[in-house]
Amino acid sequence: xxxxxxxxxxxxxxxxxxxxxxxxxxxxxxxxxxxxxxxxxxxxxxxxxxxxxxxxxxxxxxxxxxxxxxxxxxxxxxxxxxxxxxxxxxxxxxxxxxxxxxxxxxxxxxxxxxxxxxxxxxxxxxxxxxxxxxxxxxxxxxxxxxxxxxxxxxxxxxxxxxxxxxxxxxxxxxxxxxxxxxxxxxxxxxxxxxxxxxxxxxxxxxxxxxxxxxxxxxxxxxxxxxxxxxxxxxxxxxxxxxxxxxxxxxxxxxxxxxxxxxxxxxxxxxxxxxxxxxxxxxxxxxxxxxxxxxxxxxxxxxxxxxxxxxxxxxxxxxxxxxxxxxxxxxxxxxxxxxxxxxxxxxxxxxxxxxxxxxxxxxxxxxxxxxxxxxxxxxxxxxxxxxxxxxxxxxxxxxxxxxxxxxxxxxxxxxxxxxxxxxxxxxxxxxxxxxxxxxxxxxxxxxxxxxxxxxxxxxxxxxxxxxxxxxxxxxxxxxxxxxxxxxx
Ligand code: ATP
Numbered sequence: 001x002x003x004x005x006x007x008x009x010x011x012x013x014x015x016x017x018x019x020x021x022x023x024x025x026x027x028x029x030x031x032x033x034x035x036x037x038x039x040x041x042x043x044x045x046x047x048x049x050x051x052x053x054x055x056x057x058x059x060x061x062x063x064x065x066x067x068x069x070x071x072x073x074x075x076x077x078x079x080x081x082x083x084x085x086x087x088x089x090x091x092x093x094x095x096x097x098x099x100x101x102x103x104x105x106x107x108x109x110x111x112x113x114x115x116x117x118x119x120x121x122x123x124x125x126x127x128x129x130x131x132x133x134x135x136x137x138x139x140x141x142x143x144x145x146x147x148x149x150x151x152x153x154x155x156x157x158x159x160x161x162x163x164x165x166x167x168x169x170x171x172x173x174x175x176x177x178x179x180x181x182x183x184x185x186x187x188x189x190x191x192x193x194x195x196x197x198x199x200x201x202x203x204x205x206x207x208x209x210x211x212x213x214x215x216x217x218x219x220x221x222x223x224x225x226x227x228x229x230x231x232x233x234x235x236x237x238x239x240x241x242x243x244x245x246x247x248x249x250x251x252x253x254x255x256x257x258x259x260x261x262x263x264x265x266x267x268x269x270x271x272x273x274x275x276x277x278x279x280x281x282x283x284x285x286x287x288x289x290x291x292x293x294x295x296x297x298x299x300x301x302x303x304x305x306x307x308x309x310x311x312x313x314x315x316x317x318x319x320x321x322x323x324x325x326x327x328x329x330x331x332x333x334x335x336x337x338x339x340x341x342x343x344x345x346x347x348x349x350x351x352x353x354x355x356x357x358x359x360x361x362x363x364x365x366x367x368x369x370x371x372x373x374x375x376x377x378x379x380x381x382x383x384x385x386x387x388x389x390x391x392x393x394x395x396x397x398x399x400x401x402x403x404x405x406x407x408x409x410x411x412x413x414x415x416x417x418x419x420x421x422x423x424x425x426x427x428x429x430x431x432x433x434x435x436x437x438x439x440x441x442x443x444x445x446x447x448x449x450x451x452x453x454x455x456x457x458x459x460x461x462x463x464x465x466x467x468x469x470x471x472x473x474x475x476x477x478x479x480x481x482x483x484x485x486x487x
Contacts, residue, residue: 008364011367019441020442021038024037034223035234041442044394044423046355053353054066054214054216066214069217072186083188090133091160092142092159094152094157095154095158096152099149103160107141108123165224167186168186169183186220188220188221190218190219194213209246210243212241212243214239214241216239221236231357237354239358240350241351246347261293261351286313287310288311290309304353304361305351306351307349309347310347316345319345327345329343362391370382384441394425399427400451401450407451410455414460418482422486425444436468444465447462448461448463449463453472460478
């Protein structure tokens with residue numbers, strides 16, 4: 001990452017804190033590493049992103065329904081899913097600084113300092129070795145390239161080992177002779193809550209294949225390298241959808257969801273050049289295809305969402321471990337045989353996006369330190385968040401020019417008319433320019449000023465955040481105008 005990119009990233013983190021978007025968790029105790037709290041504007045923005053996703057899944061697709069499963073699940077869930085045995089990252093420790101690195105992160109950070117061709121070749125080699133789980137050759141790759149620890153500056157590395165990322169805790173108050181009896185895990189992904197409810201949902205909502213189940217909720221991972229703000233957290237939120245399909249059709253549905261998900265991102269008006277796909281070389285043994293949607297964060301192109309063709313792995317595993325059939329009866333006629341397709345375990349296409357990571361995407365894409373030329377030749381400046389109006393925490397700021405002459409009363413009438421439909425903010429304090437700047441900093445798309453002329457002709461001044469253009473329009477047109485942009 002260049003110094004300039006790093007400065008922008010640090011400025012975004014500082015802005016997020018100063019304006020009540022994101023705070024370090026339990027900050028008065030110096031924070032907790034890789035855990036964050038969302039403040040007044042952050043929690044609104046996060047909720048709006050979640051709602052936008054939820055609506056796109058469960059309202060705009062007739063064949064997708066939602067659930068809200070518990071964070072705690074029966075421990076066998078995680079044996080069946082493979083997380084107990086396999087949910088680990090290859091790690092390496094520097095013997096001098098004692099700092100632990102995820103191997104892929106260490107090599108990727110080094111690749112960022114190389115020319116593009118060399119970087120691409122190094123990443124390709126790393127991915128091939130990761131795919132083979134050849135840890136000896138991976139360590140050689142680190143040593144041959146003389147990749148150093150950023151703290152000690154040495155190349156004195158341990159061997160590579162696997163480290164499980166699940167948090168464990170004890171369940172219930174009854175002591176058992178076998179301590180393993182009481183262990184439960186904090187779920188490391190929301191997906192398993194969907195798989196174990198597959199038949200409950202299919203039967204009660206009378207779903208026919210192909211159909212999807214969507215869920216948003218917290219997930220927990222004991223990440224080793226916990227830095228980069230809310231990009232990589234130990235407690236975070238996911239928005240996942242599992243789409244169940246007839247075996248043999250998974251290729252076309254994978255393609256469909258790969259395209260559909262990118263369309264969702266672009267529907268927020270974000271520049272398509274900031275996105276790219278990364279097709280996986282390293283596939284889980286059960287996976288048929290997988291890709292990431294990557295975004296150009298200030299810290300470089302990074303994954304924001306994964307789309308995975310998972311075969312019938314998860315449902316088959318749950319059938320095996322629970323001894324309960326996870327089959328679906330498909331009454332549609334197979335043209336090849338002229339008979340119903342019959343019973344089978346469906347195949348699954350998964351779309352999985354981190355809500356916090358999407359929040360960071362939206363925030364970093366919106367952030368601008370803008371220089372504004374003035375008429376006298378000097379420059380003014382402002383910090384503005386060009387948030388999509390649909391996602392902005394506050395949609396409309398209502399600002400009476402003065403605290404007297406009946407202007408607050410008029411402003412309150414507009415507030416009462418609008419506040420039931422979208423989030424408004426009312427303020428009388430300070431010069432109007434200062435009030436505009438504060439709204440720019442939290443990304444409010446519209447400000448309305450009520451002045452003395454409003455009393456005469458019922459018009460107000462509306463100011464648009466991005467262009468800073470101002471125009472007079474009748475007060476009774478405001479609500480419809482804002483609604484047309486934010487819905
Ligand atoms: P990464 O390679 O970045 O660790 P992953 O491939 O392990 O991510 P998945 O298991 O596919 O991620 O999870 C799906 C999505 O959940 C990711 O695309 C990301 O947006 C989000 N996510 C995963 N881990 C974290 C985390 N520690 N903090 C915040 N978001 C996360």
